[in-house]
Amino acid sequence: MRNCVIAQSGGPTSVINASAMGVVSKNKELKYYDKVYAGINGVEGILNKNLVDLSVLSYEEIENMKYTPAAGLGSCRYKLKDATENDQEYQKLFQILKEFEIETFFYIGGNDSMDTVHKLSNYVKEKGEDIKFIGIPKTIDNDLPVMDHTPGFGSAAKYIATTVLENYFDATVYAKKSAFILEAMGRDTGWLAASAALARVNNKQVADFIYLPEIIFDEEQFIKDVSKKLATQNNVFIVVSEGIKNEDGKFLSELSAETSKDIFGHVQLGGVGNYIKQILLNSGVVSKARAVELSTSQRCAMHCASQTDIDESFKVGEAALEYSIDGENGYMIGIKRVSDSPYVSETFSLHTSKVANSIKYFPREWVNKEGNNVTIDAVNYALPLISGTSKIKIENGLPKYVKLEDLL
């Protein structure tokens, strides 16, 4: 028998299952592996011998899983210990992989997971084991270096831009000075918040200000900027990354817990959005403000996913399967942009060491001089990635999603 296993790690996205199904589908076509297993709940599940056979899925079931959001194979936050310190866990893992006659291990995840692939492939080399580790990228954060963008980003960007657009219409119905603050994910990088710039009416961007973790947030300047904007318009629309920091390098979300008080002296907890809101209310520039946190919907709203992202994520899975046949251990698949107009992309392989523990920041040259918005370059970059309405099946007025356990 010659088998392979797929496992997922970290936070879900709308399109992880598309990548997993790309692997399953390509093997159905090429018939290289006898069985394609899923490790349920990532490495943790494999260590518990919780493997299920995905080769039994029909093309129709593959299609249904491809259009189901979040991690259909389950996920984990489990990090393998360093093999140089203690390789007991590694030995256990290899023992189980051998037992299931695994030739290739596909790991779907972000920087951390690619680091795991890197470590495992090194360990294999040292020990002379015959198991290949291949990485498949996944993160809405879009923070993996070398590749043009990550599977998952386009769908999150599309959801954020759509939500910004709709909330802009909602936020501007009253003839009263007010501020609307929308908080996007992005602890280290501003790719997600920046995608709010895609939201436009009559080609005019609706977000007045966009704040990214890459730029120091200056409270006083912020109040001045908002105040100036409110001199010429009733409503100010602000988008903010959860990870913005002040000049001391401190997360505003942490300050939020410590110092934010409303005008009655009540402590105000919550995310950065609420903190920003309180700054504005306390400063007196507005008496009405609302903060909305997009939270988990931005990583699972398949009904609003980008079909381009879904297709690319599927192709990345297919490419990983193909690469695994003759490719080298410790490599992963990335996406390269071939042309902008018409938009064309292709997959390529790269060593996981180039991605492991490395972060691709939002480019400074795509941020305006004042540091409170992004330039048209950011829009042009993201535009092709959000194109295409997701081809989900609808049943009784709602998306038809499936649970893996119901298919097996």
Add this chain to the structure above:
Amino acid sequence: MRNCVIAQSGGPTSVINASAMGVVSKNKELKYYDKVYAGINGVEGILNKNLVDLSVLSYEEIENMKYTPAAGLGSCRYKLKDATENDQEYQKLFQILKEFEIETFFYIGGNDSMDTVHKLSNYVKEKGEDIKFIGIPKTIDNDLPVMDHTPGFGSAAKYIATTVLENYFDATVYAKKSAFILEAMGRDTGWLAASAALARVNNKQVADFIYLPEIIFDEEQFIKDVSKKLATQNNVFIVVSEGIKNEDGKFLSELSAETSKDIFGHVQLGGVGNYIKQILLNSGVVSKARAVELSTSQRCAMHCASQTDIDESFKVGEAALEYSIDGENGYMIGIKRVSDSPYVSETFSLHTSKVANSIKYFPREWVNKEGNNVTIDAVNYALPLISGTSKIKIENGLPKYVKLEDLL
């Protein structure tokens, strides 16, 4: 000249513009009024003579406005004073309406606005003025009596059910005991939260518990219920109305500000969702919990609106225009359900006094015995109202919405 004016009041929905455009479109066909004005920002705008002519809109522009969310004509929270106390404002209003040769005033809104229509029509009767006031219902809350449902509810219900479904997939990826809490709007009634019951996988409802304002929330029982559920599954999914109250009749959102503390003694503010989350964490039944507040998106997410709701809202506007020609002062249009399968509805007229200051509560017989979920009757009621994917235009991967000022 024989003109009419449309004004909107209160919180936006995805389909208010559909109703307004129904009025404009029907008049284009019947040519009864010379001009169809919009009062910008409701009564407040009319009092400032801020009226614009909507008759100039082409059918294509009407279609674009119909598929734009929120209150395209602007809105206000302005409440007219009681005429018996002081009718100066009424006199000013009538003077302006006469100046613009208004025969009919269409007011789009909820209970409060229908009360305004009622009062104005009474005033007219007393003073022998010749202006007709006609109500057009609008509220995502679905709390207007007499009619089967309100324009706006179906779209909000569809968005909530879709979001519940997708977040359920997101919330269940880890093999770790956890709770996910989703907070829906609904200060007085539980219609919105109850629509979460529509979210199903393999015909099994994904929300384990749904809490409505109509049922007293018992903290101890809640902890017991969740604890019991966690004995047989890893993740518990909870949906809660913002308006739930305890046995003293106190809103939990108010208690939240007063007493909620985390295990370190920090005060935790925020909505009911966060309060519930803190209850669970403090009780120790879970160590991991997340609360998500749907906030304004549930009333403006046109990309996920119900086409049935859009069509009905448009028809309500058309019916209001037609009714105004020979109909009586102080009436409004409602929606009646003619049959469930196939779903057929029609419009009818009713006096605004039947709706003004009255609330349609979620029926007790559609709540389970334990008071912590809804029955299949709630699902059957709401199912036809969420059907049909909204036929929005897409441009550059995002919905194409328009601003009224760009059309005039």
